[in-house]
Amino acid sequence: MNLLRKILLPIVPVYYMVTWLRNKLYDLDIKKSMTYEVPVIAVGNLSVGGTGKSPMVEYLIRLLRDKVHLATLSRGYKRETNGFQLVTINSLVKDVGDEPLQFKTKFCDIVVGVDGDRRNGIANLMNLRPKPSLILLDDAYQHRKVKASFYILLTPYDDLYCDDILLPTGNLREPRKGADRANIVVVTKCPGDITQEDRVRVAQKLRIKSNQILFFSTINYGNEIFNTSANRSLDSLKDVFFVLVTGIANPKPLIDYYTSIGLDFKHVRYPDHHNFTTKELSDINKHDLIITTEKDYVRLSPNLSSDKLWYQPIEVKFIEGKADFDARILENLKKAK
Structure with a gap:
């Protein structure tokens, strides 16, 4: 404390x-x-x-x-817009938030909405046709x-x-x-x-x-990391140094996991839902291999070289x-x- x-x-x-x-x-x-x-x-x-x-x-x-017929509704934390927004795969993080965009990108067949006022958000969702x-x-x-x-x-x-x-x-x-x-x-x-x-x-x-x-x-944690066009196994990283970039509330489990399987990396931590500055993006992009979380990937991928940026998927078990x-x-x- x-x-x-x-x-x-x-x-x-x-x-x-x-x-x-x-x-x-x-x-x-x-x-x-x-x-x-x-x-x-x-x-x-x-x-x-x-x-x-x-x-x-x-x-x-x-x-x-x-x-x-499923819909999700989130607040859209740290977005720059107000009120109800429907999320599309072409939406920007600044307009809808990182987690809702992550949901829509992974599950493009579901309806994803954001609204700080959940009543208003649900009302807008229920006006859709077909409604959820x-x-x-x-x-x-x-x-x-x-x-x-x-x-x-x-x-x-x-x-x-x-x-x-x-x-x-x-x-x-x-x-x-x-x-x-x-x-x-x-x-x-x-x-x-x-x-x-x-x-x-x-x-x-x-x-x-x-x-x-x-x-x-x-x-x-999956055995593979991904980007928009490829995937590679975590085993392929055993002899490769990389930078792990996180902007989540608690990165410790991921750090502990990578350490336990013997990976060699440097952790660069930012606050949860961090909006990366131009200088921060420039500094991150200097590294040859960058791994991040899925949530951070939707923030970083529009601004970094796609061949060096990868994300680690996670699931509940x-x-x-x-x-x-x-x-x-x-x-x-x-x-x-």
């Missing part, structure tokens, strides 16, 4: 009261939440960033895209003007929300009790060799409610219970029809 965060500790109770009161007004139906005729699945977290929302949204897209039969809300756990039909709460293994405190000293956006709204809680970024005893310990710390289901997942997780999502879909 840095000094400034320690200094701001007295503000934490104020933040707690404001967020607690806001939630209580929604819980008592004094402030109104809107429901919808189509199922709405919200993926989010209690903390600020780094929980693995994008890989989870992509997991759900893969699960649902052949079963429903399911909407995935990315990072909308605290957006209580919308009442989703199903909530998936993510918390990383090495930074559980039960071990954290509220902003501005900690990283929680709302009190821990907010976890009670979740239908499913997923502990993300677990070690691949996590034991049953460790899972029990985490479950006891989280105090999962009887009506909630707890799952554990890890990050599955459940430690166990994948079939149960899938079944619960699909069952919710049936109930909402």
Whole structure:
């Protein structure tokens, strides 16, 4: 914890009261939440960033895209536009944000929209023809003007929300009790060799409610890296030095993975959703081989030489219970029809 965060500790109770009161007004139906005729699945977290929302949204897209007419709706963080925007494969990051463009680029057959006002965004999506039969809300756990039909709460293994405190000293956006709204809680970024005893310990710390289901997942890194025109195996990098460029909240799992398989690299870290300056792009482009994340790739690829820039894909992998997780999502879909 840095000094400034320690200094701001007295503000934490104020933040707690404001967020607690806001939630209580929604819980008592004094402030109104809107429901919808189509199922709405919200993926989010209690903390600020780094929980693995994008890989989870992509997991759900893969699960649902052949079963429903699917749309995703994100805020479009750090975009330069306002209001509702439909994302196309030709959209610019500055107009729609990096993660929505990543979704559209990878899954061009689904509808992707951005809007900071989720109500307005859903209204615009529902005016499309054909209209979506399911909407995935990315990072909308605290957006209580919308009442989703199903909530998936993510918390990383090495930074559980039960071990954290509220902003501005900690990283929680709302009190821990907010976890009670979740239908499913997923502990993300677990070690691949996590034991049953460790899972029990985490479950006891989280105090999962009887009506909630707890799952554990890890990050599955592919054996290949990609760019727009080619792919190559990670084994081919064993004797090659490269620069790893990240602009994500928590690059540690990727760094640990590359280190564990014996790759030789230098890590250049930028803040999450970083807008790269001309000088930064010039400095990065001086390197012969550059590897980055998928999210950063959509930011960097328009500005760097395509033959030297590659990205590392990642996917969610459940430690166990994948079939149960899938079944619960699909069952919710049936109930909402």
